[in-house]
Structures are given as C-alpha cells and as structure tokens.
Amino acid sequence: MERFLKKWTESSLILKILIGLIIGAILGVAVPQWTFIGFPGELFVSALKAIAPILVFVLVISAISKAKSGIGDRFKTVIVLYLFSTFLSAMVAILFSTIFPVSIHLSGAANATAAPTGIAEVMSDMIKTIFTNPIDLISEGQYLGILFWSIVFGIALKIVASDTTKDVITDIANAVTKVVRGIIQCAPIGIMGLVFKSVSESGLAIFTQYGQLILLLVGCIAFVAFVTDPLISAVAIRRNPYPLVLTCLRESGLTAFFSRSSAANIPVNMQLCERLGLDRDFFSISIPLGATINMEGAAVTITVMTLAVCHTIGISVPLPVTIILCIISTAGACGASGIAGGSLLLIPMACSLFGISPDISMQAVAVGFIIGVIQDSCETALNSAGDALFSATAEYHDRMKKGEPMNFLGEFAK
Structure with missing residues (x-):
C-alpha cells in the first residue's frame, strides 16, 4: 500500500485527472443507471467544503501576522501594482462574463436560495454575516466573515505575538495546506464521479459548457496579459512596455504554465x-511577495466562476455589486493557497456575496478542477509573469523618478 501511495502521489496529477475525466464520461454514457459511481464525487466535494474554511482562516492569519513592515517606496510601488492589477483583472473578468455569459451544470441549482436584490440588502447581509461568532462562520462556511475575522486576528497577532507564536501559526497553516494537498490527490477519483454524474444527468452536452467556460477564462487571461498589464506598466515607466511584457511571458510565463506553481517558479523569476x-x-x-499577493489569474478565475454560477441560477448582478465582487475577488486572490487549484477553493467566498449556499458553490469548485488542466496552467503563467513584470516596472519607475539610468531590459537589450 505504501508503495502504491508513493507512486500515486509522484505521478502526474494532470494525467490522472484527464484519465478520471475520460473514464467518468464513458461510464456516464455506457451505464448511467449505476449511480454509485458518482458517490466519490460527492465525497470529494464534501471534503473540499470541510477543509476550505479552515484553509482560508489560517492562511490569512499567517500571512498578515508575519508580514514585514518598514518597506521603502519601491516596495510600496510594487505592492500597489500587484493589488491594482489584480483588481483590474477581476474587472476584466466581469466585463467578459457580462458580454459572453456562460452557464454550468449544477445539481440543485433550480432550488438555490434567491440572492439579495439591491446594494443596500447586500451590504446589510454582509455586515450581519461578518459580525458573527467566528467558530460558527467556519463551521457554516461563511467566507466573508471568515476573511474579516482572520484579518482581525492576523493584525492582533502581528502586534502582540512573539516570533515563536507566529512560527506556530505558520506551521498550522502549512499543516492545513498539507491536508489540502492530500485531498487534491484524490481529485482524479472525485472528478470521475462528478463527470459521471453530470454526463448521466445531462449527456455529453456538458462538455460544450466546459469548453465555453475554458474559452472565457483563457480569453480574460490573455486580455490581461496583453492589454491591461502592458497599460499599467506603460503608465508607470512611460515607454513601450511590450518588449518587457513579452520577455516576462517568454522567460517566466512559459515555465510557470507547465509547473503550475508560482512558488516553484520563484528561482526562474529571480534569474530573470x-x-x-x-x-x-x-x-x-x-518576487516571493508577488508569488503570494500578485494573483491576477486567481482573480479572473474566482470572478468568472462566481458569475457562471450566478448566470446558471439566474441571478442578475447590478453594477454596484460588481465593484464589491471585484474587491472580494482581489482579497480572496491575494489569500489564495500556493497549491495547484488553490484559487478554486475561494470561489465560495465570492459566491456568498450573492447568498449562494456552499452546496452550490462547491460544485463550481469541482467544475474548476475538471477544467483545471488548462485553467490552472494559464492562471499560473499570468501570475508568475506578472511578478517579474511589476517588479521590473516598480524599479524602473523608481529609477526614473530619481533620474537614475533605467538599464531597460538589462542583458536582453544587448
């Protein structure tokens, strides 16, 4: 058994997910009456639903409690670039999702709880949810409240806790992340069950929906990579940004696409x-900071998937609420776990803005794992290339203000 588990964990997760997807689709067409095959999918969603609130809570507390202070203007600039680009990515996702609305198959969507109808009701519900017992919030999966209380506890620990205590919090966060990695190793079996259930209920037409969803996600990511990010960089350095943008995409984005980990791509970005x-x-x-808080691709994923759920249920999203969704997606993306598919676990937090229950939103997480072979690769490529792009932009901007030589593109200019 130990040898089998070792081989399982060391083999390609992408390949296993693809195999599970194919097997689930075949069984869904061939033996749709064998409903027990869908049971592993239900267990997978339940496990994600159980661990996700704890993951968000401890990761945000750990990140805030150990955040460094006293950084200079250059670091402030890069942080602003990271956060603004992530927020703008969420806005791009809203724009594209409004122009090209996509629906996905969700069990029980017809019986979903109705969403608030106006901004006042949204704000009222949000405040009531936030100021609730944090233990109850975690047990019920109320992500807005979880995010609020984790920020409060993180700031408090940053002020009063010793380094040893902060290290313990970090160890707890690492332990929870380890548990999540274990659950995700079961994703191929869970996805087989989920695909079987979807195909047996709706036929192979669901893959048309998945294809549309992938095109929407990739289109948003491409627009951010080739339009909005270059615009931000151009404003900051006042010159054609595309040589820098293309260099970062080629040298950083390409490797991140295959590694699917911003953290694993840190050495590549530092060499770049x-x-x-x-x-x-x-x-x-x-660069390490960017691997933590520069999550443009994650913001796109969270926003697109949330709006796909809204379109499926029939929720109309007014303009003022979209701004709140951008803020929530940005905050959630910055707290996204460094593991593959980490941003997907934060979709329920954004869905909770519209009163969507975890039973519905966690199905969207499962759909995200089904399309994750492409989604997560493109998302990570955008995130990692953005780390290098905005690090360079922040330094060039600072040098330009001080009248120092920019040495634009360094060795690449030679």
Whole structure:
C-alpha cells in the first residue's frame, strides 16, 4: 500500500485527472443507471467544503501576522501594482462574463436560495454575516466573515505575538495546506464521479459548457496579459512596455504554465530579474511577495466562476455589486493557497456575496478542477509573469523618478 501511495502521489496529477475525466464520461454514457459511481464525487466535494474554511482562516492569519513592515517606496510601488492589477483583472473578468455569459451544470441549482436584490440588502447581509461568532462562520462556511475575522486576528497577532507564536501559526497553516494537498490527490477519483454524474444527468452536452467556460477564462487571461498589464506598466515607466511584457511571458510565463506553481517558479523569476538588471536586494523580496499577493489569474478565475454560477441560477448582478465582487475577488486572490487549484477553493467566498449556499458553490469548485488542466496552467503563467513584470516596472519607475539610468531590459537589450 505504501508503495502504491508513493507512486500515486509522484505521478502526474494532470494525467490522472484527464484519465478520471475520460473514464467518468464513458461510464456516464455506457451505464448511467449505476449511480454509485458518482458517490466519490460527492465525497470529494464534501471534503473540499470541510477543509476550505479552515484553509482560508489560517492562511490569512499567517500571512498578515508575519508580514514585514518598514518597506521603502519601491516596495510600496510594487505592492500597489500587484493589488491594482489584480483588481483590474477581476474587472476584466466581469466585463467578459457580462458580454459572453456562460452557464454550468449544477445539481440543485433550480432550488438555490434567491440572492439579495439591491446594494443596500447586500451590504446589510454582509455586515450581519461578518459580525458573527467566528467558530460558527467556519463551521457554516461563511467566507466573508471568515476573511474579516482572520484579518482581525492576523493584525492582533502581528502586534502582540512573539516570533515563536507566529512560527506556530505558520506551521498550522502549512499543516492545513498539507491536508489540502492530500485531498487534491484524490481529485482524479472525485472528478470521475462528478463527470459521471453530470454526463448521466445531462449527456455529453456538458462538455460544450466546459469548453465555453475554458474559452472565457483563457480569453480574460490573455486580455490581461496583453492589454491591461502592458497599460499599467506603460503608465508607470512611460515607454513601450511590450518588449518587457513579452520577455516576462517568454522567460517566466512559459515555465510557470507547465509547473503550475508560482512558488516553484520563484528561482526562474529571480534569474530573470538578474538579467533585467534589477537590484538583488529588491527583487529577492518582491518576487516571493508577488508569488503570494500578485494573483491576477486567481482573480479572473474566482470572478468568472462566481458569475457562471450566478448566470446558471439566474441571478442578475447590478453594477454596484460588481465593484464589491471585484474587491472580494482581489482579497480572496491575494489569500489564495500556493497549491495547484488553490484559487478554486475561494470561489465560495465570492459566491456568498450573492447568498449562494456552499452546496452550490462547491460544485463550481469541482467544475474548476475538471477544467483545471488548462485553467490552472494559464492562471499560473499570468501570475508568475506578472511578478517579474511589476517588479521590473516598480524599479524602473523608481529609477526614473530619481533620474537614475533605467538599464531597460538589462542583458536582453544587448
């Protein structure tokens, strides 16, 4: 058994998910009456639903309690770039989702709880939810309240806790992440069950929906990579940003696409920054920081998937609420776990804004795992390339303000 588990965990998760998807589709067409095959999918969704609130809570507390203070103007600039680009990515996702609405198959969607009808009701429900017992919030999966209380506890620990205590919190966060990794190793079996259930209920037409969803996600990510990010960089450095943008996509985005991990791509980005002629004391901090809070692709995923659920249920999203959704997606993306598919676990937090129950929103998470082979690769490529792009942009902007030579593109300019 130990040998089998070792081989299972060391083999490609992408390949296993693809195999599970194919087997589930075949069985859904061949033996739709064998409903027990869908049971592993229900267990997988239940496990995700159980661990996700704890994951959000401890990750945000750990990140805030150990956040460094006293950073200089250059670091402030890169943080602003990271956060603004993530917020703008969420807005792009809303725009594309409004122009090209996509629905997905969700069991029980017809019986879903109706969403609030106006901004006043949304704000009232949000405040009532936030100021609730945090233990109850975690047990009920109320992500808005979880996010609020985790920020409060994180700030409090940052002020009063010793380094040892902060290390313990980090260890707890790492332990929860380890549990999540274990659950995700079961994703191929869970996805087989979920695909079987979807195909047996709706036929192979569901894959048309998945294809539309993938195209929407990839289209949003491409627009951010080639339009909004270059615009942000151009405003900051006042020159054509595309040589820098294309360099970052080629040198960083390509490797991140296959590794599917911003954290694993940190050494690649640091080497890229070295060749771009950046200050080592700066990029040695900004790159790891970007792998944590620069989550443009995650913001796109959270927003698109949330609006797909809204379109499926028939919820109309007014303009003022979309701004709140952008803020929530940005905050959630910045707290996304560093593991593959981490952003998917934060979809329920955004869905809770519209009164969508975890039973419905966690199905969207499962759909995200089904399309994750493409979604997560593109998302990570955008995130990682953005880390290098905005690190370079922040330093070039700072040098430009001080009248120092920019050494634009470093060795690449030679």
